[in-house]
Amino acid sequence: MSKPKRKSGVFVTPGDRLGVIEEFSPGPGTYVRQGTIYAKITGRSLIDLLNKEVSVYPVIRTAVVPRTGSIVIGQVAQTQNQTANISITKIGKRALNGEFTGVLHISDASPVYQESMFDVCKTGDIVRAKVVSEANRTFHLSTALDRMLGVIYAFCSNCGHMLQWRRTKMRCPNCGRIENRKVASDYGKGEI
Amino acid sequence: MPAKAQEKQKLIDKEGKRIDGRNPDELRPIKIEVGVLSNADGSAYIEQGKCKILAGVYGPRETHPKHLALPDRALLQCRYHMAPFSVEERKSPAPSRREIELSKVIREALEPAVFLEYYPRTSIDLFIEVLQADGGTRGAAITMASLALADAGIPMKDLVVACAAGKVEGKLVLDLSDAEDKLGEADLPVAYMPTIDAVTLLQMDGNLTLEEFEQTVNMALNGCKQIYKIQKEALKAKYVALKEVAEE
Numbered sequence: 001m002s003k004p005k006r007k008s009g010v011f012v013t014p015g016d017r018l019g020v021i022e023e024f025s026p027g028p029g030t031y032v033r034q035g036t037i038y039a040k041i042t043g044r045s046l047i048d049l050l051n052k053e054v055s056v057y058p059v060i061r062t063a064v065v066p067r068t069g070s071i072v073i074g075q076v077a078q079t080q081n082q083t084a085n086i087s088i089t090k091i092g093k094r095a096l097n098g099e100f101t102g103v104l105h106i107s108d109a110s111p112v113y114q115e116s117m118f119d120v121c122k123t124g125d126i127v128r129a130k131v132v133s134e135a136n137r138t139f140h141l142s143t144a145l146d147r148m149l150g151v152i153y154a155f156c157s158n159c160g161h162m163l164q165w166r167r168t169k170m171r172c173p174n175c176g177r178i179e180n181r182k183v184a185s186d187y188g189k190g191e192i
Numbered sequence: 193m194p195a196k197a198q199e200k201q202k203l204i205d206k207e208g209k210r211i212d213g214r215n216p217d218e219l220r221p222i223k224i225e226v227g228v229l230s231n232a233d234g235s236a237y238i239e240q241g242k243c244k245i246l247a248g249v250y251g252p253r254e255t256h257p258k259h260l261a262l263p264d265r266a267l268l269q270c271r272y273h274m275a276p277f278s279v280e281e282r283k284s285p286a287p288s289r290r291e292i293e294l295s296k297v298i299r300e301a302l303e304p305a306v307f308l309e310y311y312p313r314t315s316i317d318l319f320i321e322v323l324q325a326d327g328g329t330r331g332a333a334i335t336m337a338s339l340a341l342a343d344a345g346i347p348m349k350d351l352v353v354a355c356a357a358g359k360v361e362g363k364l365v366l367d368l369s370d371a372e373d374k375l376g377e378a379d380l381p382v383a384y385m386p387t388i389d390a391v392t393l394l395q396m397d398g399n400l401t402l403e404e405f406e407q408t409v410n411m412a413l414n415g416c417k418q419i420y421k422i423q424k425e426a427l428k429a430k431y432v433a434l435k436e437v438a439e440e
Contacts, residue, residue, distance in 0.1 A: 013427045014342050015350030015387040031349065038387065040307065040347040042427055059431050062345035065252050065311055097233055098253040137313055
């Protein structure tokens with residue numbers, strides 16, 4: 001269609017020609033069809049003359065789904081003895097419109113041995129976790145890999161008050177109940 | 193209006209102008225806006241002549257019910273719906289046979305343009321609401337739905353643009369209105385990806401000779417190329433608006 005654009009910072013829409021594979025290697029936001037590089041998202045073209053790469057820098061928000069390795073935030077929907085279902089509402093810094101369901105198994109919950117999932121998290125808690133696998137059509141999560149992972153907001157299973165973190169245990173300021181959690185290092189401060 | 197009274201009304205006058213004053217190869221005035229809905233991931237609105245259509249895109253998100261999810265690509269779900277007040281006589285809001293078919297046809301016109309394989313097991317939901325109908329709604333819907341998908345940040349091979357052409361009182365015309373569609377001899381909507389040069393939808397209603405068919409298709413494709421420019425401008429306009437907000 002239009003003449004190929006050889007300048008960085010040009011506004012492009014899906015389907016715009018960016019060049020041919022003889023002159024550039026296709027970077028993010030582009031695709032190759034019959035030897036020609038096209039834009040696949042709306043954004044600004046970015047030509048890296050050093051590495052001979054052309055890419056598209058998005059100007060609108062891009063579609064996101066959980067991928068292996070992404071850090072997600074979600075709410076515990078259900079806890080069983082060995083697993084917890086977590087409805088993921090945030091991927092990285094991006095809040096989702098809907099939710100994805102992830103599964104946290106007790107073997108991935110903590111770097112130390114845990115007897116029961118109820119010592120890791122309980123229904124209603126807000127958890128930060130990492131996606132470790134997408135096998136079997138489910139997002140397998142882990143809270144064991146990092147100190148930043150784990151429960152960031154926990155609620156008393158007796159009265160529903162937000163629990164206070166007291167070194168190793170969690171204490172309810174309302175009813176004095178003591179509970180266990182696998183707590184993230186920024187408990188109570190994390191952004192949801 | 194009784195049939196006899198309508199027959200008297202000429203669709204093309206002596207000077208070759210159509211009932212709305214257009215030349216045979218002239219499009220209706222088109223106005224497209226992108227990103228009109230704040231709750232949807234992507235949205236667009238089109239006014240093509242008297243047609244007014246709104247579309248919202250959600251996703252990629254988890255498929256519900258889960259058994260519909262595809263293991264290797266995203267599921268594109270499309271709902272074309274006409275508002276009860278969109279036509280002269282109230283239309284039942286329940287999805288009619290025609291609407292279900294149009295949903296399928298629009299989905300299949302858009303599917304080749306979207307990189308569905310990037311989002312396995314998810315669904316991309318597209319909702320098209322016709323607020324006012326005046327012929328050529330499927331074309332306008334496809335044109336705008338592809339913009340809504342692009343606005344949602346979903347990677348696409350190209351924007352899909354659609355336009356109809358047909359035959360009215362023996363003359364080939366572009367972008368039929370409702371009256372021309374109903375009283376004319378033939379209507380032929382085409383959806384097209386201009387950069388890839390691929391047709392994704394081709395339908396015909398009525399009768400055309402082989403020669404006329406070829407001319408009509410080319411006419412519709414030319415119409416598509418004109419709309420494609422407007423489409424790109426609409427995407428750009430949203431970006432410029434975003435930039436202004438950021439600078440303030």
